[in-house]
Amino acid sequence: MDWLAGLPPGGNRSYNACLVIVDRFSKTPIFLPCHKDNTAMDTALLIWNRVISWTGIFTNIINDRDNKLTTALWKNFHQLFGTKLSFSTAYHPQTDGLAEKMIQTLEDMVKGFSLALEYKTSIHASTNQTTAILEKGWNPKLPQDTLRKELIEIHPTAARFKGMLDKARKQAVRCMEDSFAYAKDKWDKSHATPYFKGGI
Template sequence: MIHIQEPKSPKEVVHMDWVTALPPSGNKHYNACLVIVDRYRKTPIILPCHNNDTAMDTDLLLWSRVLSHTGLFKNIISDRDSKFTSALWTNLHRLFGTKLSFSTAHHPQTDGLAERIIQTLEDMIRRFCAYGLELKDSDGFTHDWCTLIPTLELAYTTSVHSSTGQTPATLEKGWNTRLPADTLRKDLIDIHPKTSSFKMMLDKVKNHAKQ
């Protein structure tokens, strides 16, 4: 097992893993997700992608969706997937000064906590895949799992984490996050049909999340 130096601030050390073999979703027919978990605050980032993405695709996804907002990581912990061990990936992160740590078959995520977090997120994603195709608005638009990922992230980051006693969102921002469930008004009579459809979608997702 590799030695993990515990981070002292957010986004220093992250764990990465794939959730694959998902049903095609969205205009780009995503069928996989790259899951990134910040070791310090337990906050997840879930990026829809494709099973056959290359190392270059993954690098571009990481840069455009994550690193441009968070800055560079000090340490990335992952398995030995071919994209994570490719010359492009390893050389690029060596250039960035990012340490790459690889787990083994005997220690899949190198520590149990990270493994449990990623497994929980994978279970949530697969539940959304099984359920999301039923969420259709009055115009026939399907809110499938790809469009529901931000809702999943919000649900996870606003739930109290057993290891910290606080929500990841509170640790990340320093205050409690305002949630749609806390602010949605039920007394509105005149409401746009599309707004009403969106509210119904949120209610369905909330009820399903409680199951």
């Protein structure tokens, strides 16, 4: 288990972090919205109410020495339920770094989401409309429409997240422009301009 912290606040409780738990056997991920300043007790309650009630008690928790999991509260938790806490470093072959890899996957999914959203809200040359307009009659509000342009203070991870969205959007635009240019060039090479001769 590990945390993706410093995200832009979202949801009715302004969550700004995500607790990522991955089952070592099935590789099933669990994403729990939370706050970066959650205490050890907050984390224990979150796991108890949202995870253990569904999966049962863990036999082993692997983490990279987060201080939330090394408190007396968690030591007692492990003693009570007979669980074990193992420490890892990211991509350590013995512990597999599952949560860290899942966080990278989650970041890639955000990029994929941004790419798909950019595609659906970009005007297509053949229709002169976006696919969203043609499908639903309206364009969805994009993340960049709601992000504040200037922030007095921004957490480095939040800045990285915002930068990641901006970068993915620009990359999507470049890819689509290249794709349209390639398709046009291919069409132009295989189709001659028709010549019409005037007649009677």
